Every structure is written in structure tokens, then in C-alpha cells.
Amino acid sequence: MAHMLSLKVAILLSFCSLYANATEITENGYPILWEKSPGQLTELPSVDDVIVINPWNYLQRMSLYKLTLQATDMYMTSMGENATENPLWGLPLQLAWKLKSGRLVDPSGVTTCGKETGDPMCISPKSWWACVNYYLSVIPFLAAVETGIVGQGLKIQIQAPSEASEDYCVSFSDCTSKHPEMMSKWKTFFLALKNLSSADIPQFEKKDQILGFMWEAQQASMHTGSKCKERLKHYSTLEVTFSRSWTKSVDYVAATRLHSNMERSKLFTSPLPSRILREGDKPPNAPGLSSEENHTLSVFTWMDSMNTLLGGTLVQMWQSAMCSERTxxxxxxxxxxxxLDPKFVFSGLLTILIEMGSSC
Incomplete structure (x- = not known):
């Protein structure tokens, strides 16, 4: 009992101290509270020899990433020798940003879920961001378990939220029934990861193929996240616009097969808005946001507007241009x-894409 109390106090103190620097999404080089997240399945709660994971608790949802990363490191040698080269690092860093920026809090204000004054480790099922992240955390984990990469021989159960439980699948079979394409993509990724790691092909080919399968799976999760749309009613117009462009961003990143290791993922995640956007926020002069955050927000806003203006063809142009390793x-x-470059001229993007596309 005393141990549990001291752990809760330590977590609360860590959580409070993190707010001293609004843009920092890591501590000791890892995603926020990574070291306090369970690193073994046996550290998680169990009932009648069944491990029960509560993904509506930040530490336990982060644990899903920790377990998956640890289990996949052995298959990721083509990415580099360092453990931080695993391309799945982008996912826990995104979750850390969502916690830090208040995007896991109950946006309706009805409960104190996620608030520093309530339960700071609570992830609200009403949060659009938490809902979309469910498909990027629980789903990959279930696929990793199904393919034997994680928890082989153990019985694992995902706890449904106390509200809106019908919106979330909680087992591999349940999720496959509701979202067959998404589950197939993640299962394919993990199976390919195992097969490619021992394949007799050059390392750069392994890396390229693994990244291709991974980004296809992440795209499938993000697109399935459209099921969370009803939750957007709790947010400002600008936050909704940002959420739309953030969702679309995966299509741009996926097309490049970005090696989303720890360093690169932190580079792209750190300048994201450190708070939920409010009515009246106007980038690049949104109050309370750093110049880097305002710039990033301007980029997202411009790309969303341009893609809409072009009838969705900006994404298509980008994807078409990414036709080779060189492009x-x-x-x-x-x-x-x-x-990252505030001096970059947005209007020149179309010209660059046309030139790149002409070489395909």
C-alpha cells in the first residue's frame, strides 16, 4: 500500500514538473513517464491468470508501446545498431505530446479525467485525440500479440472504457470483425518484420520494405480513426482544422517511408502545438505558443487549405512524386x-513536386 502511494506521489510530481516546460515531450531522453510505464507484461494487473490492460490509463497505454518496441528491436537490425533506431518510436512520442498538450483530457469538461486537478493519468474516451490514438496503440499491440511477437503463451485482455465502450474493439477477433483492413495491415507488418529480418536480401532493401509495411499500417489506423469524428464537437474550429491536417499528414510522411526513429520523431513532434487551440488563435501569432509551434501550425493550416483548394490533389501529387528511393x-x-525552416516558401512546394514527379 505504501509502495503504491509513493508511486502515485512520484508520478504526480513528475507530471507537475513537466508543465514547467510546455514543449518538452521527453524526460531522460525517453517519452514522458516512459520509465514509470510497465516494461513487462507481468507488471500489469491480472485477474485469474489473465493480464488485463487498461488503455485508458496513460502509463498502461504507454506500456503497450514499450512492450512492442522491446519485442521488435531484434527484428529491426536493418534500421541501425542503436535501439533508438526502431521506427516505432514515433508512436509513443506522439502519445507523450498528446498528454503534455492536454489533448487526452475530457474535452467536454464534464469529468476531471486527464486534468492535473483530477486524475492526470486518465485518458478520456471522449477525447478525439485519445480515440484516434487508440487505433495507433491498442491495435498494433493486439496484432503483435496475434503474431506471437509479444506475450506468446499468455492470456491478455484489453479493458473497455467505462463509457462509449461500443466505439472500441477490445480483442484481435473483435477488431478484425469491425476493421478488417486495418487489422490485416498491422498483422502483415509484424509478419513481414519477422520474415524480412532473416531474409537473404541487402539491409537497405529490408529497411525500405519494413518501413513501407509499417506506414501502410499506420495509414490504415489513422483512416479508421474517422470513427472518432463525433468527438470533434467539443473542440474549437481551429483545433478541428488542425486535427484534420494532422490526420492528413500521415499520408505525406508515409509516402516518403520516413525512418521515424527516436531522434527524427522528436524533431517532428516537439514543435507541435503545446496546448489545445482556441477560437481566435491565428497562426503565426497564436498567443502562448512558441515561434516554432506557430510556424508548424501555419504549415499545417496552409497545407490543409491548399489541399482543399486543389480538391485533394496536393496529397496525390505528393504521393506520385515519391516514386523512388531518390525522390x-x-x-x-x-x-x-x-x-523546421521558418524561411521556407510554401508557394514553392508545388513547383518542387512537379519537378520531382516529372522524374518518375
């Missing part, structure tokens, strides 16, 4: 310039 490398550099 994908250019695409990755272009993404970095877009997000």
Missing part, C-alpha cells in the same frame, strides 16, 4: 524544411 529522400528533406 523519397528528397521528400523527407522537404518535410523537414517545411516544418
Amino acid at each position: 523519397r529522400e528528397k521528400g523527407q528533406a522537404l518535410l523537414q524544411d517545411l516544418v
Whole structure:
């Protein structure tokens, strides 16, 4: 009992201290509270020899990533020797950003779920961001278990939320029944990961294929996240616009087959808005956001507007241009310039894409 109390106090103190720096999404080099998240299935609660995971608790949802990353490291040697080269690192860093920016909090304000004054580790089923992240955390984990990468021989159960439980699947069979394409993509990724790791092909080919399968799975999860749309009613117009462009961003990133290791993922995640956007926020001068965050928000807003203006063809142009390893490398550099270089001229993007596409 005393141990549990001290753990809760430690977590609360860590959580409070993190708010001293609104843009920091890591501590000790890892996603927020990574070290306090269970790293073994046996550390999670169990009932009658069945491990019961509550993904509506931040530490336990983060644990899904921790377990999956640890289990897949052995298959990721083509990415590099360092454990931080695993391309799945982008997912827990995104979850850390959502916690830090208040996007896992109950947006309706009816409960104190996720609030510092309530239960800061609570993830609200009413949160649009938490809902979409469910498909990027629980779903990959279930597929990893199904393919024997995680928890082989153990009985594992996902706990349904106390409300809106009908919106979430909680087992591999349940999720396959409701979202067959998404589950197939994740299962294919993990099976390919196992097979490619021992395949007699060059390392760069392994890497490219693994990244291709991974991003296809992430795209499927993001697109399935459209099921969360009803939850957007609790947010401002600008937050809704940002959420739409954030969702679309995976299509741009996936087309480049970005190696989303720890360093690169942190680079792209850190400048995301550190709070939920309010009515009246106007990038690049939204109050309370850093210049980097305002710039990133401007990029997302511009790309969303341009894609809408072009009838959705900006995404298609981008995807068509990423037709080879060479153009994908250019695409990755272009993404970095877009997000990180305030001097980048947005209007020049179309010309660049047309030139890149002509070489395909």
C-alpha cells in the first residue's frame, strides 16, 4: 500500500514538473513517464491468470508501446545498431505530446479525467485525440500479440472504457470483425518484420520494405480513426482544422517511408502545438505558443487549405512524386524544411513536386 502511494506521489510530481516546460515531450531522453510505464507484461494487473490492460490509463497505454518496441528491436537490425533506431518510436512520442498538450483530457469538461486537478493519468474516451490514438496503440499491440511477437503463451485482455465502450474493439477477433483492413495491415507488418529480418536480401532493401509495411499500417489506423469524428464537437474550429491536417499528414510522411526513429520523431513532434487551440488563435501569432509551434501550425493550416483548394490533389501529387528511393529522400528533406525552416516558401512546394514527379 505504501509502495503504491509513493508511486502515485512520484508520478504526480513528475507530471507537475513537466508543465514547467510546455514543449518538452521527453524526460531522460525517453517519452514522458516512459520509465514509470510497465516494461513487462507481468507488471500489469491480472485477474485469474489473465493480464488485463487498461488503455485508458496513460502509463498502461504507454506500456503497450514499450512492450512492442522491446519485442521488435531484434527484428529491426536493418534500421541501425542503436535501439533508438526502431521506427516505432514515433508512436509513443506522439502519445507523450498528446498528454503534455492536454489533448487526452475530457474535452467536454464534464469529468476531471486527464486534468492535473483530477486524475492526470486518465485518458478520456471522449477525447478525439485519445480515440484516434487508440487505433495507433491498442491495435498494433493486439496484432503483435496475434503474431506471437509479444506475450506468446499468455492470456491478455484489453479493458473497455467505462463509457462509449461500443466505439472500441477490445480483442484481435473483435477488431478484425469491425476493421478488417486495418487489422490485416498491422498483422502483415509484424509478419513481414519477422520474415524480412532473416531474409537473404541487402539491409537497405529490408529497411525500405519494413518501413513501407509499417506506414501502410499506420495509414490504415489513422483512416479508421474517422470513427472518432463525433468527438470533434467539443473542440474549437481551429483545433478541428488542425486535427484534420494532422490526420492528413500521415499520408505525406508515409509516402516518403520516413525512418521515424527516436531522434527524427522528436524533431517532428516537439514543435507541435503545446496546448489545445482556441477560437481566435491565428497562426503565426497564436498567443502562448512558441515561434516554432506557430510556424508548424501555419504549415499545417496552409497545407490543409491548399489541399482543399486543389480538391485533394496536393496529397496525390505528393504521393506520385515519391516514386523512388531518390525522390523519397528528397521528400523527407522537404518535410523537414517545411516544418523546421521558418524561411521556407510554401508557394514553392508545388513547383518542387512537379519537378520531382516529372522524374518518375
